[in-house]
Amino acid sequence: MLRDITIDYEKITAKNTPKECMISSGHRACQGCGEILAMGMVTKAAGKDIIVANATGCMEIVTSPFPQTAWKLPWLHVAFENAGAVGSGIEAAIKVLHRQGKIKKKPHVICFAGDGATADIGLQSLSGAMERGHDMLYICYDNGAYMNTGTQRSGATPFGASTTTSPAGSSVPGKMQHRKDITRIMAAHNIPYVAQASPSHHLDLMRKIQKAMSISGPKFINILSPCHRGWRSKSDDAIALSRLAVNTCYWPLFEMENGKTRLTHTPKEKLPLKDFLRPQGRFAHLFRPENEWIIEQSQTQIDADWVALQDKGAAGAALE
Amino acid sequence: MAKKSLCAWQDLALGAAILAPGSAAKLKTGDWRTLIPRLDEDKCIKCGMCELYCPEFCISEGKDGFFRPNFAYCKGCGICANECPKQAIAMVMEEK
Amino acid sequence: MLKKRVGIEVSLAVAEAVKQARAQVISAYPITPQTHIVEELSTYVANGELDAEFIPVESEHSAMSAAVGAAAAGARVYTATSSQGLALMHEILFIASAQRLPIVMTVANRSLSGPISIWNDHSDIMAERDIGWVQLFVEDGQEATELTIAAFKIAEDHRVLLPVAVNMDGFILTHMIEPVIFPAQATVDKFLPPYKPALKLDPAKPVTMGPVGVPEVYLEAKKQCEQALLDSKAVVAEVLAEAGKTFERKYNLIETNGKKKAKTLFVTMGSLGESVWSAVEGLNEDGEDVGQVRIRLWRPFPVQEFKKACKGAKRLIVIDRAMSPGSVCGPVAQELKTIFYKDKDAPEIVNVIAGLGGRDVPVADFKEMYRLAKKGKLAKTYTLWGVDSNA
Structure with a gap:
């Protein structure tokens, strides 16, 4: 299902990696922010013919405090829970204005939202937009909590993580529910393209953006976005941690094109989940003997998910 | 003292929109920094990984092929040093 | 093309007015007693009688959010709602006016829960007095038709650029069959030329809409909108007078x-x-x-x-x-x-x-x-x- 104006693109490689970032320096993201880094990569791959709808959250706040904007793209922020709907409106306007000859080009719509704005408060709006089939790319930058308001738990917060509203206490050792798998929820919408990406694998990430942009209809990409403030880690480890997330299979890299699953990266050596958890203060309490069952349970879950994903990938490959 | 307004309401763009794209570049975030990246040119292989992974988008390739940050924006996070495949970047305390 | 007089349910007359106004994006969610309006509009779109995008959103919150997005992208936008739907839009209503987007919305006025009641009163709009919108109340089908068209002209006037709510009583007015005289399309086109946005989302001229209003600018942003609303009174009077002349009626504030x-x-x-x-x-x-x-x-x-x-x-x-x-x-x-x-x-x-x-x-x-x-x-x-x- 290619776009009506097919973008005949040259696949991004290490040699031709696009360099022009559509977010300027001088933004107010924390030092070492993994989200803005991932978002910058998205804009490099997506190019200039874009309109952005940004949900309320860190990325909206740090890029737009009046009177300056970091955005070099047309950008609209409305509220927290409605990026999907706002994007729908922009896309519909583009369609009709183009059809009526009022605009010459049809810019692509990209929505940016955090995991809270995507998997929790904005799920309805996103689900509606995907179901209606708007031609747009929705990017979730998933840092696993409400970081903008001070690291409160979200539906996407991983099992066992200590947050300001799921604190690790003597009775309850952190968040006692598993992470809401928003990528799979989006896949269940049977949209033409769903993917998971990580800034540590920047070529993979940019190629997914490129591919998504070449496909007509609704697309969803979930990007792991380390936040050292919320993850209680160091300011220099956004890439290192997102790489560990991929290599422990906590955050496998895959895409689902028209329902066919393809793993886009298989770790050379699948590392134990502990390697991803240990550098993060939000999981520190899990390394106490009484809480180790949480790590074990998480590992079991990740192993099972990984096997299932590999099976799906193999099935997808067999279909081709 | 009460905080002053940035401009008269009559001078605001419609709906308080911001009309100058990328104007955040006026804000020099370099003064957030405590550690500063120091490049060892002997070790550097000019691969550009530091540029790719800079969350300030402030590292670029110079005429000599070396990648260096614009210190007006570098917040000193240290990702470039952490990701350098040749350990050619060291984060050192900046003397101000 | 001559004007025509027909016996018609007022909801359908309003839909016809929106069609005559050549709305380009319509986003709406069903709620009684507004639904007939958008049902009719979706039929026009389905039959190719109205060249518009109809977005059948999954909630009123999204109806208003999509309207904001579409208006920001430069389209003429319409939506309609009632009661709980208006209440669900509450948050976004303020943002639509703050971003100076000329959305037109029919509010088929209905009571608010609880207890749940689908019938008419003004509880819904009275809870939204301070949203910064131009708010009109109509009394009969002819007025509903003509002021719906006029609402676009008021909203899109560059001296206004604010959303307009046209209030009409649910059932008591929306579901009445009344004789309505429709103006000729050419008359409407002359009265209401195509919408020319003052500011829009356009990659050729990137603009940041809806930035963070720091304390040093929030007040000025609010003042700008309030002044636009206060100043709109003269424009409303002017447009109503022109509407009166065009449609051969008399409209005062x-x-x-x-x-x-x-x-x-x-x-x-x-x-x-x-x-x-x-x-x-x-x-x-x-x-x-x-x-x-x-x-x-x-x-x-x-x-x-x-x-x-x-x-x-x-x-x-x-x-x-x-x-x-x-x-x-x-x-x-x-x-x-x-x-x-x-x-x-x-x-x-x-x-x-x-x-x-x-x-x-x-x-x-x-x-x-x-x-x-x-x-x-x-x-x-x-x-x-x-x-x-x-x-």
């Missing part, structure tokens, strides 16, 4: 009926005004000194025009269609008490809150209200009409 310079005036908004008009006619025939003032423009409130219409009156019987629990009276009466405060010749203001949740208020009841008011037997605060202990 405030209308008066009945005996000139009457001592007692009923004050109404919306379709209940027609029943009051019948009551006033009857009372005038009986020699009673009573008239009627109808508020067409509710926001911005036309203070001078209203005071002028009430000149010489000793008593206003203000009919409210919503409660303001814990306050001194209903919302319209509050407004009027405020504007007359400390005026030397201020009329006495008595307030009757009537017809909540679709409770019938027949013509005879208004006559009864008049008699009670004349004898000073209506409560100083307000009377909740129809509740036994008050009757």
Whole structure:
């Protein structure tokens, strides 16, 4: 299902990696922010013919405090829970204005939202937009909590993580529910393209953006976005941690094109989940003997998910 | 003292929109920094990984092929040093 | 193409008006009693009679959010809602006006839960008085049709650039079959030229819309919108006058009926005004000194025009269609008490809150209200009409 104006693109490689970032320096993201880094990569791959709808959250706040904007793209922020709907409106306007000859080009719509704005408060709006089939790319930058308001738990917060509203206490050792798998929820919408990406694998990430942009209809990409403030880690480890997330299979890299699953990266050596958890203060309490069952349970879950994903990938490959 | 307004309401763009794209570049975030990246040119292989992974988008390739940050924006996070495949970047305390 | 006169359900007449206005994006979610309007619009789109994108959103919150997105991208946008739907939009209504987006919305006025009630009153819009929108109230099908078209002209005027809500009573008006004269399409096209956005989302000229309003600019942003709303009064008057000329009717911000310079005036908004008009006619025939003032423009409130219409009156019987629990009276009466405060010749203001949740208020009841008011037997605060202990 290619776009009506097919973008005949040259696949991004290490040699031709696009360099022009559509977010300027001088933004107010924390030092070492993994989200803005991932978002910058998205804009490099997506190019200039874009309109952005940004949900309320860190990325909206740090890029737009009046009177300056970091955005070099047309950008609209409305509220927290409605990026999907706002994007729908922009896309519909583009369609009709183009059809009526009022605009010459049809810019692509990209929505940016955090995991809270995507998997929790904005799920309805996103689900509606995907179901209606708007031609747009929705990017979730998933840092696993409400970081903008001070690291409160979200539906996407991983099992066992200590947050300001799921604190690790003597009775309850952190968040006692598993992470809401928003990528799979989006896949269940049977949209033409769903993917998971990580800034540590920047070529993979940019190629997914490129591919998504070449496909007509609704697309969803979930990007792991380390936040050292919320993850209680160091300011220099956004890439290192997102790489560990991929290599422990906590955050496998895959895409689902028209329902066919393809793993886009298989770790050379699948590392134990502990390697991803240990550098993060939000999981520190899990390394106490009484809480180790949480790590074990998480590992079991990740192993099972990984096997299932590999099976799906193999099935997808067999279909081709 | 009460905080002053940035401009008269009559001078605001419609709906308080911001009309100058990328104007955040006026804000020099370099003064957030405590550690500063120091490049060892002997070790550097000019691969550009530091540029790719800079969350300030402030590292670029110079005429000599070396990648260096614009210190007006570098917040000193240290990702470039952490990701350098040749350990050619060291984060050192900046003397101000 | 000539104008045509047809017997039509008012909801469908409004849909026809939106079609004649050539709306480009319509986003809507079903809610009674608004639904017939958008059903008809979706049919126009499905049949190719209206070249628009119809977005069947999954909630009213998304209806308004999509409307904001579409208007920001430069399209002429329409939506309609009622009651709970309007309440669900609440958050985004403020943002639509703050971003100066000329969205037109029909509010088929309906009571708010609980208990759940699909019937008519003004509880929904009275909870949204302060959203910064231009707010009109219409009384009959012809007015609903013509002011829907005029609403786009008001909203899109570069001196205004604010969203406009056209309020019409649910069922009482939306579901009535009335004779409506439709203007010729060419007349509408001349009256309402294509929308030219002052600012829009365009990659050729990137603009940041909806940035963070730091304390040093938030106040100025609010002031800009408030001033635009205040200034819109003159534009509304101008457009209504032009609409009157174009459609061969007469539209003022405030209308008066009945005996000139009457001592007692009923004050109404919306379709209940027609029943009051019948009551006033009857009372005038009986020699009673009573008239009627109808508020067409509710926001911005036309203070001078209203005071002028009430000149010489000793008593206003203000009919409210919503409660303001814990306050001194209903919302319209509050407004009027405020504007007359400390005026030397201020009329006495008595307030009757009537017809909540679709409770019938027949013509005879208004006559009864008049008699009670004349004898000073209506409560100083307000009377909740129809509740036994008050009757």
